[in-house]
Amino acid sequence: MLPPDTPVPLALLLAACAVTIIVALRYVLTSGLFALATARIRPGLYEGKRQQILREIRWSLLSAAIYGVPAGMVMWGWRNLGWTQITADWAALPLWYHPLSVLIYLFVQDTCFYWSHRVMHRPRWFRIAHAVHHDSKPPTAWTAMSFHPVEALTGAIVIPCLVFLVPIHIGMLGLVLTIATVMGVTNHMGWEMFPRWLVHSALGEWLITASHHERHHEEYRCNYGLYFRVWDRLCGTDRGLSKRIVAEAGHVRA
Numbered sequence: 001m002l003p004p005d006t007p008v009p010l011a012l013l014l015a016a017c018a019v020t021i022i023v024a025l026r027y028v029l030t031s032g033l034f035a036l037a038t039a040r041i042r043p044g045l046y047e048g049k050r051q052q053i054l055r056e057i058r059w060s061l062l063s064a065a066i067y068g069v070p071a072g073m074v075m076w077g078w079r080n081l082g083w084t085q086i087t088a089d090w091a092a093l094p095l096w097y098h099p100l101s102v103l104i105y106l107f108v109q110d111t112c113f114y115w116s117h118r119v120m121h122r123p124r125w126f127r128i129a130h131a132v133h134h135d136s137k138p139p140t141a142w143t144a145m146s147f148h149p150v151e152a153l154t155g156a157i158v159i160p161c162l163v164f165l166v167p168i169h170i171g172m173l174g175l176v177l178t179i180a181t182v183m184g185v186t187n188h189m190g191w192e193m194f195p196r197w198l199v200h201s202a203l204g205e206w207l208i209t210a211s212h213h214e215r216h217h218e219e220y221r222c223n224y225g226l227y228f229r230v231w232d233r234l235c236g237t238d239r240g241l242s243k244r245i246v247a248e249a250g251h252v253r254a
Contacts (some may be wrong), residue, residue: 015076020068026181027060027145034185035141042191042248046140053142059132060145063152067145070160078163085167093167101168105176106227108166109158113226116154118237121220125150136188139217144184183227187213192249199241199251206230211249214242 002011035053038045046053077083087093093101120130129148136143147155163173186193192211198204199211206229216223222239225232232238 011080012073012076016069016072019072019075020065023068023071024061024064027064028057030181030185031060031142031144034189037193038141038189038191045190049140052136053140056136056140056142056146059147060142062149063145063147063156066149066152067156070156074160074163084163085165086163086170086173087167088170090169090171093169097167098169098172101166102172102176102179104166105159105162105168105173106179107230108162109176109180110226110228111231112158113155114224114231116151117224117226120151120154121224134217134220137217138190138214139188141185141189143188144181179227183208186210188217190214190245192245192251196249196251199246199249206233211241211245211251214245215239218242218244 002014006014035046074084078086090098119125126134129150132148133143133146133151136146145152159173159176168176187208187210189210192199192209194204194209198207199209208223208225208227208229212223212225212229219239222237223232224237229238
C-alpha cells in the first residue's frame with residue numbers, strides 16, 4: 001500500500017510497474033513450467049529452437065509491460081477511487097452469478113480476440129504486427145505472449161475495459177486471468193495435454209486446445225479463436241484439428 005499523500009501520477013506509475021512485474025513473472029513461471037513438462041513428456045520437441053525461444057521471451061516481456069500498464073492503473077483506481085465494477089465482497093453479487101461472470105468475461109475476450117485476430121491476418125496488419133507471433137515455427141510453450149506491441153495492445157485493453165462494464169468478484173477475475181494464462185501457454189506448446197475423451201467429445205467440439213490452435217499456426221487462414229470454437233464455426237473458419245498433434249497424442253480414431 002502506498003502512503004495516502006502519494007501524488008497520483010507517481011502512484012499510477014508504481015502500480016503500472018508492479019503489475020508489469022507480476023505479469024512478467026506469471027509468464028515466466030507458467031511458460032517455464034510447461035516447457036519443463038514438455039522436456040519430460042515430449043523430449044526433443046524444442047530441440048534446435050534456442051534462438052526462437054529467446055526471441056519469444058524478449059517479445060513476451062515487452063508485451064508484459066503493455067498488459068501491465070493499463071491493468072495496474074485500473075487496479076489502483078479500483079482500490080483508491082472506487083473505479084470499476086470489481087468487488088471484494090462475495091455477498092455483493094448473487095452466488096449463481098459468480099461462475100456466469102467468468103463465462104461472460106471469457107466469451108467477450110474470445111470474441112474480441114477472434115475478430116482482432118482476423119484483422120491481424122490481413123496482409124498489411126500481418127506485415128506490421130502479427131508476423132512477429134507467426135515467426136514461431138512451430139510455436140512453443142514460450143510463444144503465448146510473443147506479440148508485436150501493436151497486437152499486444154489489442155489484447156491488453158479488453159479486460160481493463162470490461163471491468164468497468166460487467167460486475168465481477170476479484171477472485172473470479174483471478175480465475176479468468178489464470179485460465180487465460182494456462183490456455184494461452186498450453187494451446188501453443190506443440191502437443192496435446194488433454195485426454196482423447198475430452199478433445200474428441202461433444203464438449204471438445206466447442207473448446208480450443210493445442211490440437212485446434214496448432215492448425216492455425218500450420219495453415220494461418222483458419223482457427224482464429226482463443227477459448228471457444230463458436231466464432232470459427234459460425235464464420236466457416238474452423239478446419240478442425242492438427243493432424244500431427246492428434247497423431248502424436250495417439251488420438252487417431254480407429
